[in-house]
Amino acid sequence: MPELPEVETVVRTLAPHVVGATLLEARFLTARVSSADPRALAGLTVRALRRAGKFICFHFDTGVLSVHLRMTGKLLWGAVRGPYTRALLEFDRGTLAFDDVRQFGRIDWSDAGPRGVGPDPLELTPAQFTALLKGRRGALKPLLLNQRVVSGLGNIYVDEALYRARLHPLSPPSNLARLHRAIVDVLTEAIDAGGSSISDYVDAEGRSGGFQQRHQVYGRAGEACLRCGRAIERIVVAQRGTHFCPRCQR
DNA sequence: ATCTATTCCTGGCTGC
DNA sequence: TGCAGCCAGGAATAGA
Numbered sequence: 001m002p003e004l005p006e007v008e009t010v011v012r013t014l015a016p017h018v019v020g021a022t023l024l025e026a027r028f029l030t031a032r033v034s035s036a037d038p039r040a041l042a043g044l045t046v047r048a049l050r051r052a053g054k055f056i057c058f059h060f061d062t063g064v065l066s067v068h069l070r071m072t073g074k075l076l077w078g079a080v081r082g083p084y085t086r087a088l089l090e091f092d093r094g095t096l097a098f099d100d101v102r103q104f105g106r107i108d109w110s111d112a113g114p115r116g117v118g119p120d121p122l123e124l125t126p127a128q129f130t131a132l133l134k135g136r137r138g139a140l141k142p143l144l145l146n147q148r149v150v151s152g153l154g155n156i157y158v159d160e161a162l163y164r165a166r167l168h169p170l171s172p173p174s175n176l177a178r179l180h181r182a183i184v185d186v187l188t189e190a191i192d193a194g195g196s197s198i199s200d201y202v203d204a205e206g207r208s209g210g211f212q213q214r215h216q217v218y219g220r221a222g223e224a225c226l227r228c229g230r231a232i233e234r235i236v237v238a239q240r241g242t243h244f245c246p247r248c249q250r
Numbered sequence: 251a252t253c254t255a256t257t258c259c260t261g262g263c264t265g266c
Numbered sequence: 267t268g269c270a271g272c273c274a275g276g277a278a279t280a281g282a
Contacts, residue, residue: 002262042262070261071259072260072261100259101260101261102259102260103258103260104258104259135254136251137251138251138252138253142252143251148266199261199262200261239255239256
């Protein structure tokens with residue numbers, strides 16, 4: 001499931017192909033994938049490709065096309081149409097396929113990009129991050145999953161960051177500078193590794209990431225904590241499978 | 251403001 | 267081998 005590091009990797013691998021390219025035709029193959037008007041997109045040139053939270057944003061002179069991969073979405077440069085292809089963006093330089101098995105992903109058109117995207121954790125200072133969460137009610141994990149509070153974190157990296165910061169997912173905000181450090185560290189390392197390929201994530205070139213081999217708690221329920229040896233527990237928080245060490249994270 | 255439950259969706263897994 | 271049933275979860279939505 002693509003989160004900030006995976007989306008960042010897609011943007012980095014896709015940008016050399018599409019920035020400066022002109023969109024000849026957009027084809028939306030299912031009704032639910034997009035409500036954008038393909039006729040308004042034809043002939044536009046990509047001025048910039050940027051990440052906003054988990055959105056991949058194609059900036060044109062007249063607006064922004066925002067792609068959200070959700071669970072199983074992929075943007076594949078140079079791919080041919082397959083059974084799960086939901087949209088095709090045909091550029092003068094080649095074709096970009098949007099594949100999505102589960103059809104949760106969306107492609108939206110707007111004047112100024114996606115709304116409701118909070119600040120990027122990689123662009124916040126420790127003081128800004130602390131100020132953002134200080135005084136907020138509720139448990140840490142739901143707060144960090146809330147894209148309006150901080151954008152880009154998902155189930156995997158929240159669990160990994162909380163483990164590194166030794167904070168229980170249900171605890172109220174505390175030790176926020178340490179948590180910010182853990183978030184920045186885990187996201188940076190994951191980007192360096194090309195993201196996590198848990199189910200079938202691949203970048204725009206079809207390459208898998210490598211960070212899934214370095215997960216310390218996510219998907220490790222019942223296995224030994226790498227720090228203390230205690231069995232990693234799995235509980236449900238905010239309807240998500242949540243992994244943590246009951247000894248290291250209080 | 252904050253919480254929970256529901257919905258969307260389907261490949262892959264489990265258990266019989 | 268076959269098949270029913272369940273699971274994964276990001277985000278929108280509704281209701282408490």
